[in-house]
Amino acid sequence: MAIIKKNIWFIFYVFALFFLVLFATLSYLSWTNIYKDYLNTQENMVKLIADSTRSLFKTQETVLNIVGNRFLEDENYKNNPHAMMTLNATLIDNPSIDAIALVTPNGTMTFVSGGYDVTTFPNLLEQESSRDSFLETLKSHKMVFGRTYLF
Numbered sequence: 435m436a437i438i439k440k441n442i443w444f445i446f447y448v449f450a451l452f453f454l455v456l457f458a459t460l461s462y463l464s465w466t467n468i469y470k471d472y473l474n475t476q477e478n479m480v481k482l483i484a485d486s487t488r489s490l491f492k493t494q495e496t497v498l499n500i501v502g503n504r505f506l507e508d509e510n511y512k513n514n515p516h517a518m519m520t521l522n523a524t525l526i527d528n529p530s531i532d533a534i535a536l537v538t539p540n541g542t543m544t545f546v547s548g549g550y551d552v553t554t555f556p557n558l559l560e561q562e563s564s565r566d567s568f569l570e571t572l573k574s575h576k577m578v579f580g581r582t583y584l585f
Contacts, residue, residue: 490530495577497528505536511545521547539572 505511536545541559543552558568571578
């Protein structure tokens with residue numbers, strides 16, 4: 435009887451160990467699968483956000499190029515009511531653009547939307563906080579992101 439009792443406990447321990455290893459293995463495989471799904475979802479979300487952001491910036495660059503070229507074609511853009519209506523409509527339709535300014539290559543602002551007096555604005559080349567991004571902008575033929583300035 436003692437041998438049977440001893441064998442039953444041995445069989446119990448073997449089964450318990452077997453099911454414990456089986457449970458640990460299945461738990462690990464399940465966790466790995468969930469982790470891979472989560473990682474894949476996060477990577478897709480980041481790609482979607484990056485593509486959306488790239489698209490938004492490309493759209494903003496196109497809008498700014500069109501508006502900028504329109505103003506450069508018209509010597510009297512400051513005094514042209516139609517040009518100002520176009521500018522105001524562009525700013526209303528694109529709330530992410532707070533203002534538009536035209537700046538000469540020497541850093542002097544010649545026009546700022548909203549009818550502000552441009553003589554009160556600093557020269558972007560002489561101002562330390564704007565110099566680097568302004569110089570980078572002059573070298574590029576694309577939109578450049580620089581520091582936002584409050585004057």
